[in-house]
Structures are given as C-alpha cells and as structure tokens.
Amino acid sequence: MGKATGFLEFERKSGDDKTPKERVENFNEFHNLLSKEEQINQGARCMDCGVPFCQSGITIKGMVSGCPLNNLIPEFNDLLYKDNLILALDRLLKTNPFPEFTGRVCPAPCESACTVSMNSSAVTIKENERFIIDFAFENQYIKSNPPKKRKDKTIAVIGSGPAGLSCSYYLNQYGYKVDVFEREDRIGGLLTYGIPNMKLDKAIVNRRINFLKEEGINFYTNSDVCINESLKTKVFTEYDAIVLATGASKPRDLNINGRNSKGIYFAVDFLKENTRNLLNKYENNINCKDKRVLIIGGGDTGTDCVATSIRQGCKSVLQIEITKPLPKDRLYDNPWPEWRKSLKVDYGQEEAIDLFGEDPRRYCTSVKEFLYDASEKVTGAKLVKVNWFKDNLGNLKFREVENTEEIIDVDIVLLAMGFVGTEDYISNFFKVDLDNRNNIEADYNNFKTNREKIFSCGDARRGQSLVVWAIKEGLDAAKSINEYLNLK
Incomplete structure (x- = not known):
C-alpha cells in the first residue's frame, strides 16, 4: 500500500501548531493541516508491510495495539497517495462513523503499531484520517443518509x-x-x-x-x-x-484533611464550566485568572486543565502526579507493536513551559493535606515525595520519603485523578x-x-x-x- 519506497523517500511531517503565545489567547483549535500535496506524500509513506498491525485492534499485555475500530488504514493511505480522496473517504467511513472526532482527539494506537515505526517515524495515520474527512466536509462530500425503510421498534x-x-x-x-x-x-x-x-x-x-x-x-x-x-x-x-x-x-476523590475547603473542584466540573461559559456566554463560576493553580493528576484531563487554566490567565500552575514519569523512549520490555509507553510533552505542558519557563509536572509527589483560612477558602497544600517499591508478593506500592514535606500556596485545586x-x-x-x-x-x-x-x-x-x-x-x-x- 502507498508507494513501495515512500517511507524511504519522505520523512514524517505533520502540520504545524500555532505557537503557544498565539494559541493561549483563545480557545480555538490550533493545529494546521499540511497542504494536499504534502499530505499525499505522507500517504505514500505507508509501506506494503504484509501484516498491518496498525488496523489490528488486538490486546497485548492489557494494552490495545492498533486501531480498535479496525480502520482500513493501508487502504485509505494508498488512496490518499493516489489522490483518490472520494474512495479514501468511502474506505474510512466503512469502519468509523465519526473520523472528524478521532482525527482530532484519538491518541493514535495505530501509530504505535505502525511497521515503519520499528526503525523510523510512524506514518501520520491520525493526520491522514483527519485530512480526508476535513477535505470531504469542506467539499460537501458528506451527505445525510436516512434509512430507506423503518422498522416498527x-x-x-x-x-x-x-x-x-x-x-x-x-x-x-x-x-x-x-x-x-x-x-x-x-x-x-x-x-x-x-x-x-x-x-x-x-x-x-x-x-x-x-x-x-x-x-x-x-x-x-x-x-x-x-x-x-x-x-x-x-x-x-x-x-x-x-x-x-x-x-x-463518577470522579475519584481525595479523602484528606481540608478536602471540603472552598476552591477545590473536580476537573470535569472545571472543564464543563469553562466550555459552558464559552458556548452560553455567561460569567465563569470557576475562574483561574490571577490564581495559583494546583492540578492533581496526570493524563489527558490534567493536561486539559493546565491548558485551560493558562487560557483563563492563571498566575501559576503546578501539576503533580503520584506515579513515576514514563521513559523518554521505548524500553526493551515494551517492544513494537505494543502501545508505546513513553513520556511526551503535550500541548498544555508546552504552553506552561513557554509561559512560565518550566514543565509544570512533578512526579512521585502526593498531597497530604489542604490548608485553608478562616473563611474555609483553600490557601495551600502540603506535598510529600514518595518512593515506589515491590512488596514480597511483587505488588507495586509506594511510601512517603522522610523529610520531603513541602507547603505551597494555592488558590484553586483541580482534582484530575480519573473516574x-x-x-x-x-x-x-x-x-x-x-x-x-x-x-x-x-x-x-x-x-x-x-x-x-x-x-x-x-x-x-x-x-x-x-x-x-x-x-x-x-x-x-x-x-x-x-x-x-x-x-x-
């Protein structure tokens, strides 16, 4: 599929993001796609690999490898390379009813399983997908398709x-x-x-x-x-x-002293309130403007909280995670085509680094207590470092590191610890x-x-x-x- 030697001729190339300074001025999408000619070259990088793990959607060691929807990835890459975008759209919609969503927010397990990624950079599968569907909408190829017959249920x-x-x-x-x-x-x-x-x-x-x-x-x-x-x-x-x-x-909560202080919110409520404010044009009830923000929890939700806090005009932002950081590159015990477990600097962290000069994340850090004033408003948090170890049964556990307690000043706390x-x-x-x-x-x-x-x-x-x-x-x-x- 694609051009037989395409992965040798063309380097991986993605569309450019607007600079952090530009994009934090508003809540607009900031990723720009490549030109049609450049995207076609990216489709050419899809090699005739024989067994396309990119579309397998299998589970290895409890992690998905390849696309769970079993998207026909080599086929739409090949059709993109051949500039047959109408047929590429047809192949894409065979398995995915909403590629305009996955082309924007999916973490792309397909690319972790891409054969090219064994020795080079993976094919830009996610961006190829988004290009095809966005091109289709822009050119009005997407039409409503009601069923011709109705059942009585x-x-x-x-x-x-x-x-x-x-x-x-x-x-x-x-x-x-x-x-x-x-x-x-x-x-x-x-x-x-x-x-x-x-x-x-x-x-x-x-x-x-x-x-x-x-x-x-x-x-x-x-x-x-x-x-x-x-x-x-x-x-x-x-x-x-x-x-x-x-x-x-149902969000995961913290059962520690001071949890009921004013100014502590679940991340999902914070993000929902911000979007509701944007759509309905009323005053935001959870506003980080000129506030010192503490985010507890990593992952995509924590990153979204970092980025949203910055756009609201926070004074500072700190994101703590109790776990260890992932390695910068794949380790020997995480081989292809497993889901790639490696550390990335996501868009929220990029913006924090640009604005405040450092990565907002602290790993192996836990919060022991929230501090509050006479009006029960949160004013600080007591943090502590932790060490991870395996017990006699091989279970992974953590313990506090002595003499590492630290009190930081905070005005808003966002709990992003999952559900x-x-x-x-x-x-x-x-x-x-x-x-x-x-x-x-x-x-x-x-x-x-x-x-x-x-x-x-x-x-x-x-x-x-x-x-x-x-x-x-x-x-x-x-x-x-x-x-x-x-x-x-």
Whole structure:
C-alpha cells in the first residue's frame, strides 16, 4: 500500500501548531493541516508491510495495539497517495462513523503499531484520517443518509457521548426509531463538555449532530430520565430496548484533611464550566485568572486543565502526579507493536513551559493535606515525595520519603485523578448490576445487563477509556441489539 519506497523517500511531517503565545489567547483549535500535496506524500509513506498491525485492534499485555475500530488504514493511505480522496473517504467511513472526532482527539494506537515505526517515524495515520474527512466536509462530500425503510421498534439511548452517538447512528441505519436522552443542555456528552474546545471545536460536534438529526435520530436535552418524572415511566414502557451510554462520570476523590475547603473542584466540573461559559456566554463560576493553580493528576484531563487554566490567565500552575514519569523512549520490555509507553510533552505542558519557563509536572509527589483560612477558602497544600517499591508478593506500592514535606500556596485545586465508574443514581434507578470496578455489568459479547431489554456500552460498561473505544462499543452494542430485537 502507498508507494513501495515512500517511507524511504519522505520523512514524517505533520502540520504545524500555532505557537503557544498565539494559541493561549483563545480557545480555538490550533493545529494546521499540511497542504494536499504534502499530505499525499505522507500517504505514500505507508509501506506494503504484509501484516498491518496498525488496523489490528488486538490486546497485548492489557494494552490495545492498533486501531480498535479496525480502520482500513493501508487502504485509505494508498488512496490518499493516489489522490483518490472520494474512495479514501468511502474506505474510512466503512469502519468509523465519526473520523472528524478521532482525527482530532484519538491518541493514535495505530501509530504505535505502525511497521515503519520499528526503525523510523510512524506514518501520520491520525493526520491522514483527519485530512480526508476535513477535505470531504469542506467539499460537501458528506451527505445525510436516512434509512430507506423503518422498522416498527423504538430504542431509547441514554447519554449522547461518543458511545451513545455511535450506537444511535448504527441503530438508526438498521431502520429503528431512535430517541437519545441527554441530561445536559447540549448534545455530545464528553465530546461537548469533557474535551476542551481547542482540541475539538464544538462546531465540529454540532455539525455531526445536525447530520444525525437529518438522518432521523431524535435528540432530547435537559432530559435526565432518572429524575424527570414524565420520563421515568416512559423509558420503561414505550421502548423495545434501552441503551445505557451514560459514561463513567463518577470522579475519584481525595479523602484528606481540608478536602471540603472552598476552591477545590473536580476537573470535569472545571472543564464543563469553562466550555459552558464559552458556548452560553455567561460569567465563569470557576475562574483561574490571577490564581495559583494546583492540578492533581496526570493524563489527558490534567493536561486539559493546565491548558485551560493558562487560557483563563492563571498566575501559576503546578501539576503533580503520584506515579513515576514514563521513559523518554521505548524500553526493551515494551517492544513494537505494543502501545508505546513513553513520556511526551503535550500541548498544555508546552504552553506552561513557554509561559512560565518550566514543565509544570512533578512526579512521585502526593498531597497530604489542604490548608485553608478562616473563611474555609483553600490557601495551600502540603506535598510529600514518595518512593515506589515491590512488596514480597511483587505488588507495586509506594511510601512517603522522610523529610520531603513541602507547603505551597494555592488558590484553586483541580482534582484530575480519573473516574471510578457509573454514578450511583443511574445504576440504582435502572436496577442494573455493577462489576467490581463500579461499572455497569454487561456481557462482553452481547452488551446485555441483568435487566431484560437493557444494554450498556462505552465508558459506562468498560470504565474510563478512549473516544475510539466508545465508538467501537456503540457499534458492537448496536449489532447485538439488532440481533436481540430480530428474535423477538
């Protein structure tokens, strides 16, 4: 696929980002794509490797290798190289209904498994994908495609994040009537209120929502079926199947002294409030302007908090992580085609380095206590260094390092330590069983819960994960629900 010698002739090249100084002035997307000619050259780098692990989506040592959606990557790379973008779009949409999302926010496990990456830089698979879909939208190749026939069964999808949208899309294509219920004031779930605008412009999300509406899907906002009295009975009596795609939205908390001080927020609430402010144009209730910000937790959410704090005009930002930093390069025990475990400087850290002169991250650091004043407003945090070790059973544990306590001044604390499953009121209302990680227990083959006609997919079932996995789960759940309804 691609040009047989393309990976030898062309170096990997990505589009340029705007400089940190330019992009922190607003919440706009800041990544620029290459020209068409340059992107075609990148498609040429896809080699005829025989076994394309990039599209395998297999699990190795508990980590995904290759694309979970099994995107036909060598095929669309080859078609990009041949400048046949219409057919490249067709191959891309065979497996992925929303490449405009994954082309922006997916961490690209496909590139970790790219054969070229064994000895050189991986093919720019993610950027090639985004180029194809953005080119298609710009040239109006994307058209709504309602099903030609409708079935006499109706399905309720609870939650409109990537899993809910994916499941709804495929169920609608099967011909079912689909009603999607969203408790927020806008459709999109974490695509709208979890991922900052500079990573995924909400106009991109709204554009796709409008196509889904044209194709016949009904969306209802401000509609929490677990609380809304008019919906509580309706959802059980008027639908032939129910899909719980509510996400793993219960944030992990800290049980330490001073936790209830004013000025300490969950990261998800902070990011949601900022996006709501941008979209609805009202005063932000969680504002970091001229504040000293402490972010607890690494990962993408922590990075998003760093970048958002900077754009709000924070005075300083510190991000602490209890774990060790990843190595700068692959280690011998993390060989290709495993998911590449290596340290990266993401966009938020780049901006902090440019603005404040240093990386905001501190590793092997924990917080012991929050300090507060007479009005119960947080004023500081007591930090301590930790060492990691293996106990006699080989389990990895940590201990505090003596004489390393440090008190820092803070005005706002953001907890970005991940999520611990489905919110209790959702599982209680639907009376569904939970697994040992507090996720909705649903069969990994058919997505059925313990309740008749109730299914679950996405983060609600598998726990906090990637957008690409949520889309995959929605697709597979739709197939299972179709089989279930065809037997009734």
